[in-house]
Amino acid sequence: MDGRAQRYIGVAERRARLALRQRLAGQGRAGTPEDVAGSLVALHGTDPAAVYLAVGARLADPAKTAAETGRALYDDRSLVRMHGMRHTVFVFPTALTAVVHASTGLAVAARERAALLKDMAAAGAPDAAWLKEVEESALAALARRGQATAAELAQDEPRLREQFVYAAGKSYEGVHTVSTRLLKVLGVEGKVVRGRPLGSWTSSQFRWAVAPEHPGLDPAQAQAELLGLWLAACGPATEADLKWWTGWRVTEVRRALSAIGAQPVSLDEGTGYVTDGDVDEVAAPGEPWAALLPALDSTAMGWQQRDWYLAPELRPRLFDRSGNVGPTVWWNGRVVGGWAQRPDGEIVWRILDEEGVGREALTAIEKEAERLSGWVGTTRITPRFRTPLEKELAAGQDA
Incomplete structure (x- = not known):
């Protein structure tokens, strides 16, 4: 980071960058x-269906999604589904x-x-x-x-079935199986990853697979590389955005920013950062655009300051109450409403912010709803974390 004058990047340009770099505008869509x-x-993978819907x-x-x-x-x-930022x-x-793994997984692992060894010792395991x-x-x-x-692995290694009491005597006391806790630890450690699900692409029941081999990297170098990639896709972003997205300490964020030579820019929220050489103005997409993004979408959840x-x-x-975003309707770079799928398969949506949402916007949003319905077909989707508007729409409640 240097002493060059900070260029101001306003809301309109931030939305233009989002449209193109997040593959949402028609001209920027992917193959x-x-x-x-x-x-x-990164695509949020907590809700399996959200990965497919985001793609x-x-x-x-x-x-062919x-x-x-x-x-x-x-x-x-x-593509690999694994633990990453913010656990x-x-x-x-x-x-x-x-x-x-090197930038975010080692410390969590x-x-x-x-914690697993402590809980097992407390239970006399x-x-x-x-x-x-x-x-x-x-x-x-x-x-x-x-x-x-896990059940199939326990056929080969029966000790995976053994159980121990967790938090004995406390209000949240429970019984854990060795397989459940151990596979979670191995996942965070980068030794196993989630494999093919049991059932359709909406299923949350996964098989496990040995993680692909990868070299060990220096954590600081890995942090710099990850932050640089994300900033190229999502910048400008504030220090608070970067700390939130990565889950790192502020000192680690600052070290990574310095390592990649990130350039400061002026935002409405204060100082933001872009990668070195990314300060030039980005023009808006040639055509207005609409999008229906799923719950936990990486764009909607990409920044802390939104x-x-x-x-x-x-x-x-x-x-929802935990801060998980539900399905959202977008028009030209901002969230204007939400959508849901009803039990009969119909995709329904509602506008919550009508400013600037005229006939052109409504037509484009309806086209996106038809586009989504066309490839989802007979599959039924219920977000893992349900939000007030999504539940209302799915139930057929009027505004």
Whole structure:
């Protein structure tokens, strides 16, 4: 970061950058799921259906969304579902797995393993040496099988079925199975990843697979690389945005910004950052655009400070109590409403912010709803985290 004068980047230009770099404007739509993931860096993967819906919203031809996304995830393995920033499951390009693991996974993994051993010791369960034996046996079984559920692995390693009491005597006391906790730890450690689901692309029941091999990287270098990629896709962003998205300490964010030579710019929220050489003005897309994005979409959840694309008064209807965004309707770079699928399959939507939403916008939004309905077909989608507006629309309640 240097002493050059800061250029002001206003809301209109931020929305233009979002439209093109997030693959939402018609001229910027992608050809493959790999193109989408590469452009966004990470697709939220906590809700399995959201990955497919996010891809479909950004493909020039969405007709093969389900087949092509499944191919990328489970046949070619060019995309991988794994734990990443903020201890959240994302889908990343496979080439980024080493960067994600070194930049965000190592510290979380150490805490997760320590917590598991502590909980097992408190319950009088076997020690770390025993757990290591079970782990090695389970990984060997998984390598033999290729992909397997926890129950299938327990056929090869019965100790995975053993249980221990968690938080005995407390209000949240429960019983954990070794397989549940251990596979979670192995996932954060980058040793296993989620494989093909049981059922359709909306299923949240996954098999497990051995993680693709990747080299060990220096954490600071990995942080710089990840932040640079994300800033190229989502910049400008404030320090608060970067800290929130990565889940890192502010000192780590600042170190990474310095390492990539990020340039400061002036935003309505204060100082923001772009990658070196990305200060030139970006023109708006040639045509206005609409989009129907799914719950937990990476664009809607991309920044902590969201007033430039999401009016604060809309949030109570579009977010759940934990801060998870529901399905959103976009017009020219801002959220104007939400959508849902009813039990009969109909895609319905409602405008919450009517400013600037005229006949052209309504026609474009309806076209996007038809586009979504066309490739989803008979599949029924219920977001994992439901929001007030989504529940109203799905139930057929009037405004």
